[in-house]
Amino acid sequence: MPGFLRPLARAVTYARWLHILVGSVIAWICGAIYPGLPVDARTDWLLMLVIPVPLVVAAAMVPAMRRVEGLQARMLLFPSPQPPGHERHARVDDADDDPGISVAPSASWRDRARTALWLVLRLEVGGVMALATVQLLGLALSLLGSTDDERTHASGAFLPTPSLGRADILLSVLPVLVVLALAVAVGHGMAWAARRLLGPSPAERLAALEERTEQLLERNRIARELHDSIGHALTVAVVQAGAARAAADPEFTDRALEAVEETGRAALDDLERVLRILHEDGEPAGERPTLTDTERLLASARASGAEVDAEVTGPLERIPGPVSREGYRMLQEALTNVLRHSGPVPVRLRVAVDDARLVMNVRNALTPSTSPHTGRGGSGLRGIRERAALLGGRATTGPHDEAWQVHVELPLR
Structure with a gap:
């Protein structure tokens, strides 16, 4: 035609x-x-x-x-x-x-x-x-x-x-x-x-732009959630499997499998919660872990063979919800980063809470597999810095006094 x-x-x-x-x-x-x-x-x-x-x-x-x-x-x-x-x-x-x-x-x-x-x-x-x-x-x-x-x-x-x-x-x-x-x-x-x-109208265009920005921020947050949770679970599984094969000890293998099972179950819970949010089916998404669940992270890292020297001071339950949830994910990524790049090495962890701020510090010895030359790290460490910036705080990652350090300071108000 x-x-x-x-x-x-x-x-x-x-x-x-x-x-x-x-x-x-x-x-x-x-x-x-x-x-x-x-x-x-x-x-x-x-x-x-x-x-x-x-x-x-x-x-x-x-x-x-x-x-x-x-x-x-x-x-x-x-x-x-x-x-x-x-x-x-x-x-x-x-x-x-x-x-x-x-x-x-x-x-x-x-x-x-x-x-x-x-x-x-x-x-x-x-x-x-x-x-x-x-x-x-x-x-x-x-x-x-x-x-x-x-x-x-x-x-x-x-x-x-x-x-x-x-x-x-x-x-x-x-x-x-x-x-x-x-x-x-x-x-x-x-x-x-x-x-x-x-x-x-201009007001409606601005509202639509803000809604679009919120959607993008939510997508980025969900991506970080999956990266931190699933990445931690896979890292623990890989480390435990390698350690169990090297040890050739049935008792150690049982402990390793138990740690893999517990970490995997926690990761599946996180995945189900995130998928529930994406489906928007009206069902409750479930509670996100907070710093009050720090002991679960420490147990997972210790089960992977890492020697974690942890010291927690201050009332974790008084930390505001957003800060506590994001702080948990930062701590999780820091420990995951240690296991992924340095293996089961000694780790020194300090969490301090006062009336004005939350301070977290994770240090581990540098090993040949650790990348000390830039201090920038991959997407996980970049995610820690982004989370801290969004909360009005700051985070530094990289070599410090012959050790690898992740240092985070977040305001509570």
Whole structure:
């Protein structure tokens, strides 16, 4: 099909045409009351388009009217994709996945003014389009000989009917093509206007941007949760399996398998909780571990062969929830980093809590497998620094006094 005829084969063209014509309904209702239908004078048609203006402006002052108009525009001006096999007929060339039409009620006088301007535009364009459709289709019928001249003029026809004999039948196609061309052109114009007048306000755009930012932050948080939890469990399993094979001691192997089982079960609980959040099924996501569960981390590290010298001072239960949860993940990643890169080496862990801050320090001896040259580490250590920064604290990782150190300071207020 030639390119200029493709819009005529798409459902969106006729959906937009219907949307435009529906906008003139209030004009026809008012016209039936005054000046009355049928109307013969051009001034009467003008009155039909002017009288309803105060009514539509008053309707635009109702906040819900913006939602109603937004939903109509989305359904008819920007229809959603059709089932497979119908995309060619429903595709909208000038639209993307988001049509840019707001469906929120008016929240300000600016929104109401834009809605009023849109309703007046729908009224006037719809009235002119309805008049043009009636006149052009009436002319086509006249050319076909369906009506005589007197009946045509009695019904308020403005366009003269030529008399060319048999050529009238061929000319009857032209008014129909003009109507279709108007439907395509005016439909595109109304879609453009809808985006400008019914599009999101600056406040709505800012709210959408903030929501998108929150979603990205939540995705990053979930990614860190999975990295810390699953990474810790896999690291413990690898270390325990290697140690059990090297020891060749049935008793040690049993302890190693018990540690792997306990760590894996904890990781599965974390994974189930994260998946429950992603599913958003309304079920409680479960409690995230906090620093009060530090002993579980220490037991897992010790079961992997590490000699952990732990000292905890201060009331861990008084730490605010967000700080305690993030602190647990930082401590988990620090111990995981030790097991992954240095193996079961002696570890010195200090956790101190006072009225103003939480201080955590994890130190282990440097080994040939430890990377002391940058102090930046991989994504796990970078995650520790990012978590600390988000909480208003700071974290440093890297070599310090012939040892590898992870030092974290977090404010409690």
